[in-house]
Amino acid sequence: MRRALRSGRPGLIGSPFKILVLNVVAWAVGVLWITPFIGIFMTSIRPFREVVLHGWWSPVPFTPTLKNYVDALFNPMFSLSRGIINSFIIAVPSTLIPVGIAALTAYGFARFSLPVKRYLFVTILFLMAVPQQMMIIPIFFLLKDLHLLNTYLGLILVHSSWGIPWITFFLKNYFSLLPVELEEAARVDGATDFQVFRKVVLPLALPGLISASVLQFAWVWNDFFFALMLIFDPDKMVVTQMLPRLKGQYQVDWGLLSSGSVIAMLAPLLIYALFNRYYMRGFRGWAMKG
Amino acid sequence: MAKGVRIAGVWKVFPPNVVALKDISVEIRPGEFFVILGPSGSGKTTLLRIIAGLEIPTRGSVAIGDREVVNVEKGVFVEPRDRNVGMVFQNWALYPHMTAYDNIAFPLRLKRMPEEEIKKRVTEVAEALGIAELLDRKPGHMSGGQQQRVAVARALVKQPDVLLLDEPFSNLDARIRVTAREFVKELQKKLGITTILVTHDQADAFAVGDRIMVLRRGETQQIGVPEELYSSPANVFIANFIGDPPTNIYKLPTSHRLVKSLGIPQGVEEGYGELYIGIRPDEAAALKPGDEGHLEGRVVLVEYVGSRRYAKVDVGDGVSLKVLLECDANTGDPVRVRVQKVHVFAPSGERLATLTY
Amino acid sequence: MTSLRMSPTRISFFIPALILILVFVVYPIIATILLSLNINPIPGTEIVEGAPGLENYVKVVSDKRFLNPKGVEQASFPMGAIVHNVIWIAIHLPLTLVVGILFAVFLQYVKGGSIIRSFIFLGMVIPMIVGGLLIQFSFDKDLGVVNLLLKASGLGFLAKTWTIYPDTALFSLILGSVWLWSGFTVTMYSAGLSSLPREVIEAAIVDGADFKTILFKIIIPMLKPVTLTVVAMTILWDLKIFDIVYASTQGGPGGASNVLALLMYEYFARLGDYAMSATVATILTLVVIPVVLLWIRSIMRGGEG
Numbered sequence A: 001m002r003r004a005l006r007s008g009r010p011g012l013i014g015s016p017f018k019i020l021v022l023n024v025v026a027w028a029v030g031v032l033w034i035t036p037f038i039g040i041f042m043t044s045i046r047p048f049r050e051v052v053l054h055g056w057w058s059p060v061p062f063t064p065t066l067k068n069y070v071d072a073l074f075n076p077m078f079s080l081s082r083g084i085i086n087s088f089i090i091a092v093p094s095t096l097i098p099v100g101i102a103a104l105t106a107y108g109f110a111r112f113s114l115p116v117k118r119y120l121f122v123t124i125l126f127l128m129a130v131p132q133q134m135m136i137i138p139i140f141f142l143l144k145d146l147h148l149l150n151t152y153l154g155l156i157l158v159h160s161s162w163g164i165p166w167i168t169f170f171l172k173n174y175f176s177l178l179p180v181e182l183e184e185a186a187r188v189d190g191a192t193d194f195q196v197f198r199k200v201v202l203p204l205a206l207p208g209l210i211s212a213s214v215l216q217f218a219w220v221w222n223d224f225f226f227a228l229m230l231i232f233d234p235d236k237m238v239v240t241q242m243l244p245r246l247k248g249q250y251q252v253d254w255g256l257l258s259s260g261s262v263i264a265m266l267a268p269l270l271i272y273a274l275f276n277r278y279y280m281r282g283f284r285g286w287a288m289k290g
Numbered sequence B: 001m002a003k004g005v006r007i008a009g010v011w012k013v014f015p016p017n018v019v020a021l022k023d024i025s026v027e028i029r030p031g032e033f034f035v036i037l038g039p040s041g042s043g044k045t046t047l048l049r050i051i052a053g054l055e056i057p058t059r060g061s062v063a064i065g066d067r068e069v070v071n072v073e074k075g076v077f078v079e080p081r082d083r084n085v086g087m088v089f090q091n092w093a094l095y096p097h098m099t100a101y102d103n104i105a106f107p108l109r110l111k112r113m114p115e116e117e118i119k120k121r122v123t124e125v126a127e128a129l130g131i132a133e134l135l136d137r138k139p140g141h142m143s144g145g146q147q148q149r150v151a152v153a154r155a156l157v158k159q160p161d162v163l164l165l166d167e168p169f170s171n172l173d174a175r176i177r178v179t180a181r182e183f184v185k186e187l188q189k190k191l192g193i194t195t196i197l198v199t200h201d202q203a204d205a206f207a208v209g210d211r212i213m214v215l216r217r218g219e220t221q222q223i224g225v226p227e228e229l230y231s232s233p234a235n236v237f238i239a240n241f242i243g244d245p246p247t248n249i250y251k252l253p254t255s256h257r258l259v260k261s262l263g264i265p266q267g268v269e270e271g272y273g274e275l276y277i278g279i280r281p282d283e284a285a286a287l288k289p290g291d292e293g294h295l296e297g298r299v300v301l302v303e304y305v306g307s308r309r310y311a312k313v314d315v316g317d318g319v320s321l322k323v324l325l326e327c328d329a330n331t332g333d334p335v336r337v338r339v340q341k342v343h344v345f346a347p348s349g350e351r352l353a354t355l356t357y
Numbered sequence C: 001m002t003s004l005r006m007s008p009t010r011i012s013f014f015i016p017a018l019i020l021i022l023v024f025v026v027y028p029i030i031a032t033i034l035l036s037l038n039i040n041p042i043p044g045t046e047i048v049e050g051a052p053g054l055e056n057y058v059k060v061v062s063d064k065r066f067l068n069p070k071g072v073e074q075a076s077f078p079m080g081a082i083v084h085n086v087i088w089i090a091i092h093l094p095l096t097l098v099v100g101i102l103f104a105v106f107l108q109y110v111k112g113g114s115i116i117r118s119f120i121f122l123g124m125v126i127p128m129i130v131g132g133l134l135i136q137f138s139f140d141k142d143l144g145v146v147n148l149l150l151k152a153s154g155l156g157f158l159a160k161t162w163t164i165y166p167d168t169a170l171f172s173l174i175l176g177s178v179w180l181w182s183g184f185t186v187t188m189y190s191a192g193l194s195s196l197p198r199e200v201i202e203a204a205i206v207d208g209a210d211f212k213t214i215l216f217k218i219i220i221p222m223l224k225p226v227t228l229t230v231v232a233m234t235i236l237w238d239l240k241i242f243d244i245v246y247a248s249t250q251g252g253p254g255g256a257s258n259v260l261a262l263l264m265y266e267y268f269a270r271l272g273d274y275a276m277s278a279t280v281a282t283i284l285t286l287v288v289i290p291v292v293l294l295w296i297r298s299i300m301r302g303g304e305g
């Protein structure tokens, strides 16, 4: 009650003691939640022997080293530096292409009348949810016939097509919330549909486009299954694909794996940190009618 | 028995430094229908929430009946659930997943009242409010007026000592509003429950209030019965805020022709270089040029409000007055303006005198 | 707002997406179904052996790796991929819902709650393949935080590398997936909470409700649309689970943590039996469909309400 008087707002939870306990517990759980990350990071920057003997949590002896990183980045079989480059080569076009294409479609869904629009929209939702496994075998043979198997282009095409449904869904919601008056003004001024789209809609929807791009990039980067099925050449493998192959046959080499894990998650973590607002908006929009 | 509410020296400062309420003191009598009137952002809701216990004042105290429910200096704070107040929120805040019956029963169930007693009470209050047929509907399937009645029922069912209403009419269509006002007023009189209603609409306030407190930027401007606020506004703000159409108000030098022709006595203007002159449109009339009056002018605009006609009359020197039009003059015609009442305010705003002719 | 009439130029807005989706999504889905029925949808290849019919489905269902009646009877792993997926849902879904609601509600009252929320969200940001490795790492006998905690709380005798024993491999992966996926539920519920009207909760306070009553009688019922979405998405994720298992146990030991998506991959990559692989994929999709329909319905409703 005293606390309530001091804070100026009555609380739901009640006594200051309960609030304190809640804070302590929440922070303890919060820290516990990221200990695997801390552990893998600590393991990656010390010699593996030291970790095995003393545990990654032990403060002494502490011999910081980049050896694990060098080993992972320049591994003779699965060089993660090559993997990172490949991941970028795949992820950048696999983001730009579907965002561009889906923006057009989403605009059509948001503004044009279409006799079967509702059914098409339900179809899109359905395609968002179908497992990747359901389409990979025919894609495999299709790409083989087109001589696109085990090529960047093949994987990019598949990622782009796979991204279009959810981006369409997301951007359609976004476009529907834009004020239609600006577009109408442009139309009255004589702009064609495509000009309206380019000059009015896209600039207004820029935050939405960024959200979609950020999320699509992160997902393509994080994807494992498509790459696993469609790329075989170690020189062309993406980073997530190389990672499990660093495991070693009999004994798991956590020194190598930990630095590899850090390397592989760095890009999505940076994207998340730098574009946090866009990321979260896209994330919520991905799952719900926004 | 109805209980009064005593508010003493209440301040509320929101961090960092929004002063929502400044030293509010008022005594609300048992059984009174008390209205807090003020423009948006003046602190009305904050005051109501402090009475309910949803907000704690920065300073000051509130008592319901003989019991202090909050006293910052003494460290007293009674939880909202122990205050026995009923509150109707501005957007009604009905529980959307419950039927009207469950909404109304909710406060009673929390008291672990037996189910048949609950049923009796809910039916009773629903009948009194004319919503007995709605009881198994959910809020999403009711009109605004019906939702409002359910919200009122939920606030009343626990037989509170004080009923708090935050802008209860502002979400209603203009036509329902009138009946809703009458309804609330009648209900309040019938139950004799102490009621505090908050509104930004003077028509609401005048329709239901026994007494009205006018707030502006967290400060009390005037407390009084409706006639008082209208006939002797405490300051320029009230004169301007209350009355429809709004009062003609001009800040003029005492040497101004208008001040002279209205014959404001020496004693009133003494010591001031300037004065505010307030003339209500309903307390002045535009007559034929030959008639007896105070000012000459020319009609610049004629306007109908209901059955009444008002003329905007340019009386020269940059002053134009909106007054009742009581001759058949049209735009451009000369008229003579007769004033029945003038409110005179000091430059600082407070009222000096009201002159009747 | 009135929609704009259709015209040839307007149709062109849909063309590029239509082509890509038809070629790389719709056609493959249909082709997979055909393939599972021993109908060759890909001309010029010899990937179908049997005669058209449901033969593959019979074969899959009687495959021990898909469903192992003996394992189910004796409640010992492996029980078969589809049972493992069901167990996954049965454990993961309730846990992750509870974690989501609890964190979303209580973090409101915690200083720095948004920081904790973003900690929890990290599991959603990283590649799931890394997530799988982190799970394996955390359950490791010597390195893992789980065993560290067990030892610290005097339960040291339980310490072992959980992922390499048949009776614990699946459970450790499931618990790990709660850890990874709770970022989703917490985020969804937090967003839902912040969009609840404050007045409704305050009305309950004035009505005399305490915290528990408000949580169970007001907040949770009002979050029902969020719960619907979260349940649907979580079940879908559980059914499609692949990367985590691939990275950590490869479905082992001895198939004790095998799941449908991994079984599909095994047929494809290890055995080169494309028709059987397609059959598993189709079964997976059939299982997913009711959930998808539930989710679509909730979205279409939300769009109109």
Ligand SMILES: Nc1ncnc2c1ncn2[C@@H]1O[C@H](COP(=O)(O)OP(=O)(O)O)[C@@H](O)[C@H]1O
Pocket (backbone or CB within 6 Å): B014, B015, B018, B019, B020, B038, B039, B040, B041, B042, B043, B044, B045, B046, B047
């Ligand atoms: N929780 C709050 N935090 C900060 N400022 C607030 C809060 N609630 C109200 N205010 C401020 O206090 C003033 C009075 O608000 P309020 O009581 O809602 O006015 P009214 O109901 O008369 O429109 C406003 O300036 C408003 O911005």
Ligand SMILES: [Mg+2]
Pocket (backbone or CB within 6 Å): B044, B045, B046
């Ligand atoms: Mg208000």
